[in-house]
Amino acid sequence: MSMLDWWMQVLGIIIVVGPFLLLVGLGIPPLLSVKLSERAVSRSVQFVTSVGLLAGLGLLGLMLSTGKRHVPIVLAHWVDIPDYHMLLKIEFDRLSVPFVILTFLLCGTISAFSAKYMHREGGFNRFHMLYALFLTGMIVTSVSGTIETLFAGWEMVGLSSALLVAFYQERPAPMRNGLHVWVVYRVSDAALLLASIWLHHLRGHGNFDAFLGATPWPDGKTILSSWDALFVGVLLLAAAIGKSALVPTSGWLPRAMEGPTPSSAVFYGALSVHLGAFLLLRVSPLLDQSLLLSALVVVVGLTTAIFAALFTRVQTDIKCALSFASLTQVGLIVAEIGLGFRYLALIHILGHGCVRTLQFVRAPTLLLDHRRLEDALGTRLGSQYAPPPEEAADSFRSRFYRWAMERGYLDAFLVERCVRPILAIFVFCDSLERRWTDWLSGTRSRRTEYLQRHTGTADDLP
Amino acid sequence: MTELHFPWLDALVLMPLIAAVLVGQLHDAFVARKWAIVASGITLLLAICAWQDFGIMDRSQADDAWHLSTMLFGRELFAMDRLSAPLLPLTALLYFLTALTTQRTKIRRFSFGLMLLSEGLVLGTFASLDPWMIIGLTIAGTVPPLLELLGRKRSVRVYLTYQSVFILCLFFGWMFAAAEGNVKVHTLWAIVPLLLAVLIRSGMAPVHGWLTDLFGNATLGTALLTAAPLPGMYLAVRLLLPIAPDWILQSMGLVSLFTAVYAAGMSLVQREARRFFCYLFLSHSAMVLVGLEMVTPIGVTGALCLWLSVGLSLGGLGLVIRAVEARCGRVHLDDYLGLYEHMPLVAVCFFLMAIGSVGFPGTLGFVGAELLIDGAVEAYPSIGAAVIVAATLNGIAIMRAYFLIFTGKRHSTTVNLNMLMRERIAILTLVVLILGGGIWPQPGVLLRHQAARELLERTGHPAALTTPAYSHAHGEGHQADPDAMPNRDAPPQ
Numbered sequence: 001m002s003m004l005d006w007w008m009q010v011l012g013i014i015i016v017v018g019p020f021l022l023l024v025g026l027g028i029p030p031l032l033s034v035k036l037s038e039r040a041v042s043r044s045v046q047f048v049t050s051v052g053l054l055a056g057l058g059l060l061g062l063m064l065s066t067g068k069r070h071v072p073i074v075l076a077h078w079v080d081i082p083d084y085h086m087l088l089k090i091e092f093d094r095l096s097v098p099f100v101i102l103t104f105l106l107c108g109t110i111s112a113f114s115a116k117y118m119h120r121e122g123g124f125n126r127f128h129m130l131y132a133l134f135l136t137g138m139i140v141t142s143v144s145g146t147i148e149t150l151f152a153g154w155e156m157v158g159l160s161s162a163l164l165v166a167f168y169q170e171r172p173a174p175m176r177n178g179l180h181v182w183v184v185y186r187v188s189d190a191a192l193l194l195a196s197i198w199l200h201h202l203r204g205h206g207n208f209d210a211f212l213g214a215t216p217w218p219d220g221k222t223i224l225s226s227w228d229a230l231f232v233g234v235l236l237l238a239a240a241i242g243k244s245a246l247v248p249t250s251g252w253l254p255r256a257m258e259g260p261t262p263s264s265a266v267f268y269g270a271l272s273v274h275l276g277a278f279l280l281l282r283v284s285p286l287l288d289q290s291l292l293l294s295a296l297v298v299v300v301g302l303t304t305a306i307f308a309a310l311f312t313r314v315q316t317d318i319k320c321a322l323s324f325a326s327l328t329q330v331g332l333i334v335a336e337i338g339l340g341f342r343y344l345a346l347i348h349i350l351g352h353g354c355v356r357t358l359q360f361v362r363a364p365t366l367l368l369d370h371r372r373l374e375d376a377l378g379t380r381l382g383s384q385y386a387p388p389p390e391e392a393a394d395s396f397r398s399r400f401y402r403w404a405m406e407r408g409y410l411d412a413f414l415v416e417r418c419v420r421p422i423l424a425i426f427v428f429c430d431s432l433e434r435r436w437t438d439w440l441s442g443t444r445s446r447r448t449e450y451l452q453r454h455t456g457t458a459d460d461l462p
Numbered sequence: 463m464t465e466l467h468f469p470w471l472d473a474l475v476l477m478p479l480i481a482a483v484l485v486g487q488l489h490d491a492f493v494a495r496k497w498a499i500v501a502s503g504i505t506l507l508l509a510i511c512a513w514q515d516f517g518i519m520d521r522s523q524a525d526d527a528w529h530l531s532t533m534l535f536g537r538e539l540f541a542m543d544r545l546s547a548p549l550l551p552l553t554a555l556l557y558f559l560t561a562l563t564t565q566r567t568k569i570r571r572f573s574f575g576l577m578l579l580s581e582g583l584v585l586g587t588f589a590s591l592d593p594w595m596i597i598g599l600t601i602a603g604t605v606p607p608l609l610e611l612l613g614r615k616r617s618v619r620v621y622l623t624y625q626s627v628f629i630l631c632l633f634f635g636w637m638f639a640a641a642e643g644n645v646k647v648h649t650l651w652a653i654v655p656l657l658l659a660v661l662i663r664s665g666m667a668p669v670h671g672w673l674t675d676l677f678g679n680a681t682l683g684t685a686l687l688t689a690a691p692l693p694g695m696y697l698a699v700r701l702l703l704p705i706a707p708d709w710i711l712q713s714m715g716l717v718s719l720f721t722a723v724y725a726a727g728m729s730l731v732q733r734e735a736r737r738f739f740c741y742l743f744l745s746h747s748a749m750v751l752v753g754l755e756m757v758t759p760i761g762v763t764g765a766l767c768l769w770l771s772v773g774l775s776l777g778g779l780g781l782v783i784r785a786v787e788a789r790c791g792r793v794h795l796d797d798y799l800g801l802y803e804h805m806p807l808v809a810v811c812f813f814l815m816a817i818g819s820v821g822f823p824g825t826l827g828f829v830g831a832e833l834l835i836d837g838a839v840e841a842y843p844s845i846g847a848a849v850i851v852a853a854t855l856n857g858i859a860i861m862r863a864y865f866l867i868f869t870g871k872r873h874s875t876t877v878n879l880n881m882l883m884r885e886r887i888a889i890l891t892l893v894v895l896i897l898g899g900g901i902w903p904q905p906g907v908l909l910r911h912q913a914a915r916e917l918l919e920r921t922g923h924p925a926a927l928t929t930p931a932y933s934h935a936h937g938e939g940h941q942a943d944p945d946a947m948p949n950r951d952a953p954p955q
Contacts (some may be wrong), residue, residue, distance in 0.1 A: 030810060031890060079829055079903055081911040084760050084836065086829070148832065152823030159822070162861065169869035172798055182861045190854040193835070197846060201839045426727040437671050441617040446678055448734065448792050 008062050012073045012092055014055040015100055016143060019136040022048040026129040041128045042115035049108030049135070056101040059092055069093060069216035072145055072209075087207060089145035093217045095281055095346065099142040102350055106270050106357050107135050113361050114262035123167060127260060130167075134160035134263075138271055142278070147196040147206035150282070154192060154243070154275070158185035161272055164263040165256045177255035183419075184252045188242020192279075195235035202228065212285045218342040222285040229289035236283055237297060244276030244330050246304040250311070251411030253327055257319040265360030268323050270353035277333045277349060284342055297338030305331030307408055314404045318363045326356050463541065464519055469526040470512030471540035471589045474550065477505045478557075479582035486575030495564060498574035502558040502581060509554035509585070516547045517909075522916050523591075540589040544913035545699060545766070549588045552770060553691040556777045557581040559888040560683050563781050565788035572681050573610060580606040580684075584691055596700055597636055600663070600693060601629050607680055607688050616679040624672035628662040631655035632697070639705055648705050656702050657710055664694030664751060665744050667721040677740040682787060685736070686780040689743055690773055695750055703754065704921045715755030719848050721748035726855035730862065735783050735793035738863050739776075745852055746772045746819060752849060753834045757921075761837025762914035767830030767907055768821075771896075775819035775827060778892035782812045785889075786867065789879045795863060798870020804879040809868040811881075811889045816860035818896040820853060826899035829907055 025044060029036050063071065071092040079086035092100075111131065118124050137156025144150035162185060166178025196206060202224070203210040213220035222229055240246065245253040245268075256268050267273065280287070280297060287294045308327035315321035329352045336345040362369060374381055406412065437445035481501030488494040516524055525541035532538050542550065557577065564572055583603040590596045604625045611618045635655030642648055658669070665673040677685045702714070725745035732738040750772060753765025785808055786793055786801065793799070802809045814825075821831030831853060839846035881889070899906055 030806070031893065033807060033886075077904070079833075079907050081763065081908060082759070084763075084833060086832070152828075155823050159817070166865065166869060169802055170800065170872045172870045175798065175865040175870045179858075179862055179865055183858050186854045186857045189857075190850045193853075194847060194850050197832070197835050197839050197850075198843075200836055422727070423731060426731045429724070430728060430731055433671065433674070437620055437675055440623060440671070441619045441675070443617050445617070445620065445675055446734075446737075448678065 004062055004066055008059060008068070008071050008092075009073055011055045011059040011062070012071060012090060012143070013075070015052055015059070016075070016090055016139060018048045018052045018055070019132065019139050023129075023132040023136045026125070026132050030125065030129070036125055038115070038119065038124055041125055042111065045111040045128055045131065046108060046115075048132075049104050049111060052139070053101065053104035053108060056097065056104055060097050060101065063092070063097065074145075078148075086148055087146050088149060089207065090143040090149070091145035091208070092143060095217045095278075096143045098346060098350055099278060100139060102353055103135070103138045103142060103271060106266055106353060107131070107138075110262045110266045110357070110361070113265075114260070117262055118260065121260075123169075127164070127167060127263070130160045130164050131263070134164075134267070134272075138275075141275060145208055147199050147208065150279075151189075151192055151196050154239075154279075155189060157272055157275060158182070158189060158243070161185065161256070161267055164259045164267065167259050167263070174258040177252075177258045180255050181252045184242050184245075184249050188239045188249075191235045191242070192239035195232050195239065198232055198235070208282070212283065217282070218284055220285040222289045224286065224289060226290050229286045230293050233283065233286045233290060233293040234296070236279060236286070237293070237300065240276030240279045240334070241300065242276075243279070244273055244334070245327055246276065246300050246331065246334065247307050247408075248410045248414065250304065250307065250324075250327060251407050251414065253323045254315075254320040254407070257317075257323060261319070261360065261364055264319060264323075265357050265363075269326050269356035269360040273326055273330055274333070274349045274353060277330060277337060277345065280334065280337045281342060281345060284337065287338065288340070294338045294340070298335050299338075301331045301334030301336075301338055303331070304328075305335065307331075307410075310404045311407050314401060318366050319360070322356065322359055322363060326352070329356075463538075464521040464524040465527045466512065466515045466519070466524050466542075467527055468511070468515065469528050469530050470508055470515060471526045471542060472530050474505050474508035474512060474554065475540060475582055475586045475589060477501060477508060477582075478578040478585065482575050482578035482582060485578055486573075488575075491569045491574075494574045495561065495569055498561045498578060499558070501578055502554070502561045505581065505585070506551065506554040506558045509551040512542065513547050513551050516542055539592075539595060540586070541591045542589060543591065544909065544916055546588050546591075546696075547913075548770060548909070549691070549696070550585060552773045553584055553588060554581070555891075556690050556773065557687060559777070559781060559892070560687055560784075563785060563885045563888045564683060565785070565882075565885075567788045568681065568683070568784075571614070572683050573613070576606040576610055577683070577687065580687060584687075584693060587693055588691070588696060591700070593636055593640070593701055596697065597632055600697060601632065603688075603693065604629065607676060607684055610680050610684050611676075614679070614681075620675040621672050624662055624669065628659050631662070632659035632701075635659060636701060639701075647707060653702075653706055653710050657706070657714060660694060660698045660702050660714070661717060662694075663697055664692070664718075664747055665689070665721075666717050666748060666751070667724050667744075670721070670725075670744055673744065674737060674740050677736045678734075682736060682780065682784045685740075686777065686784070689740075689747075690777040690780065692747055692750065692769055692773065695747065695754065695769060698751060698754055699917065703757075703917070711755045711757060715752055715845070718748040718751035718755065719845060721745070722752060722852040723848055723855070726852040726859065729859040730855060733794060733796045735786070735795055735863065735867065738795060738859065739780055739783055742779075742819065742856060742859060743772070743776050745856055746776060749831075749834060749849060749852060752845065753837060756837050756841045756845075757918060758837050758841055759911065759914050759918060760833055761841060762917060763907065763911045764830050764833030764835070764837050766910040766914055767903075768827060768834055770906070770910075771821070771825075771827035771830050771899075772819065774892055774895050774899075775815050775825070778889060778896070779812065779815035779819060781885075781889060781892075782808060782815055785881065785885055786812075793867060795866045797866070799867050800869060800871035800873040801879070802868040804873055804875055805868075805881065807881050807886065808879075809864070811893060812868065813864055814893050814896065815889075816864060818900070820857045820860060824897065824900045826896045826903070826906075828900055829903040833907070 073090050075088040078088045118127055133156055137153045140153030141150055144153060162178050162182035165181050166174045168174045199211055200206045211224055212222055242249050257264055305328050308324045308331055312321055312324040333345050333348045434446060478501060485494050485497050523543040525538050583599050587596055587599040611621060635652055638652035639648055642652060662669045722745050725741045729738050729741035750765045750769050753761045818825035818827055821827035835846050835849050838849050
């Protein structure tokens, strides 16, 4: 191994280990009931993101100077038994390195922003612990060299996202929205898990090289048959739909705005919302193998872009408007991927992520900015907001407006037609079980459910 | 058979039984708790020593040194193999932590004497390879919860009905199997009752009513200890797997698969934390049974890994819910309680245990779940999909419970509700095991794989023979064992 190769390996390991150590460093003290100071927490996050960013840039420089397009690093044989092999492998290529740099850049910027924004907030340390979990998840997902490693990072991002939506935990609304986001994530994660297991089953291990070809991204050629590619691709597309809030799961995106602005910015403006597109880019050789799959990706992307553009026009608060504007771009990016414009999609992600993050962090001072801009221009700025139709006779416009306000009734459809019927079945089964045990025991078997609840404070307990 | 270096097994079974008699005489509950902690702590040490001693010997089976039980009863009562070796410290740990975390508010309701009696019986079951010994101890193990229900003046009809059927099926099923001897295919008179017994003891739907009733009416500690070590799985492995034809295993797999999804769905609509926990537990134990039924090395390895993960994660989750109940009474899930502010460490531990139980990456359950699903996809792809559905529903249920218990409103109290030091030690021990096993899973998975292979070889399932042993594949370590146990009751099918 040459010295340059050795340096690339070292930098690659720093990129992955840094966020993991940050997560451990911020996660263990609360378990030992040790409270870290705000300054220590902020500095440690900024230090890790800075080091990671420098390592990412260094790696990029080395890769450009040596002309290497693919740097795989095997960290460990996580599980190694006959018939089953799980590798802890990361790889740096033209897709993962820009994503790593973008992640560290935006997470570093937002951590500096949140040090002020979250100052003296009750859950300051909790926020940063979850932020560290998100950072670790993003980096692991970006550099994963196996489908299992990607799944691990994917889950970390989902968990941190749901818990940050529910960050303000003294009110019920964020909890409901956090649970909604979690449900969508879990369902999409199930699709990813099934795809992961299926690929593992086909090849005996989940190494990307084994089924996406050994040629560096984006020139890989899959060895899967077109039907296998279609089956796995549809599952991966379902995972991407959930994670990137594509149609028909777009309804969770405005709900996710319940979280603190810094996390909204970095999650739903820049990084997390692009993760579905990243997944599709990573497995793009599968798209090349199946025309039907590519067409499906284009349809999903364009539908999302059109829907989100319409939803944006009628939003009445800036964060929701920005989130749908973000989704419009994500839809276009997905369509670009389906059409085969891989580099264009990657550049689109990088540019859009940076711009949208800036817009999100400026959102709390929107009115001030607006006034300053008008003062500078010396005239009134026109509104981008489409007001509700005034003429009652214009029933089409009214219905269309209402449709956009209700986000295409997609949320209502999923909740009323998919979730509630399933829950109703289990509620019915529960009532049957209650009757059965009541009959068998000859009394009320669930006596504690009938007891009067204690509604006072714990001090009043006998 | 190879001997351990000390009569660990006799000691670890006798210690809690003797302590049960002595502690049962004490009238002061605080003194009883103190001695119960000491006795269960010593039992845990003995179990760890037995496990380590067995591990150092690297044999597939071993019995006690000095042969004390042979001198007394004319035969060796206890032995251990690769399957049961880690189950002994796991069970002893759960009992020790339950005694350690019993709060002042619960101390008069929870019988430490019965807890120690139950510990001795369960450890005796796991330390037995002889079928009649397993059956006798399992049947005896149904008594302590019954005594507690009677002591609490609760209706015992549900528990008695199910347990009577269980005992009859277990006893007569094995009686027929033993009477038929080493035949290639046992009759349905033997197989069906044994299958029913295993399903009842494991709490598979639709014969799970006794377990939900027990969680509702017994103390949470007793219900937890009755369920968490998964003695039903042990019955399945020792009694049913060696003699059951494929179609019976497939039937068991279908029932357990249905239970995994059904219980996961039921945990979503429960209005009490105890019942939520019970269904969560049932769903996971059903997944273990699904893995065992697949009789492929990967599937069984996944099931055995998941067995340990379920014991630790859900055992820990049960202890956390018990800690919340000790402070706030019964925990209802039909409204937000907002307890995070007053017990942040309890909330964090609840969350870690919960995500550990659903196999979140980096926890002990992750690799087990991956292996299980991979084995399922290998055997029948639709089973893999159903297991994923169950895991998804469980994941949603745990987040719902977390939000309802710890968030959603501001809870008012001036009383300190946070964890005591001994609770903290107990729960953090489990956290370390769950995260440690998740970050470095290879040693545990390798041992479970060896246990799975031996189990399949012993039960004569051809799938085991198609896979090279780890030592052959990697040219290291594990040597061929002269003590490999032949199938006791049935020839290879």
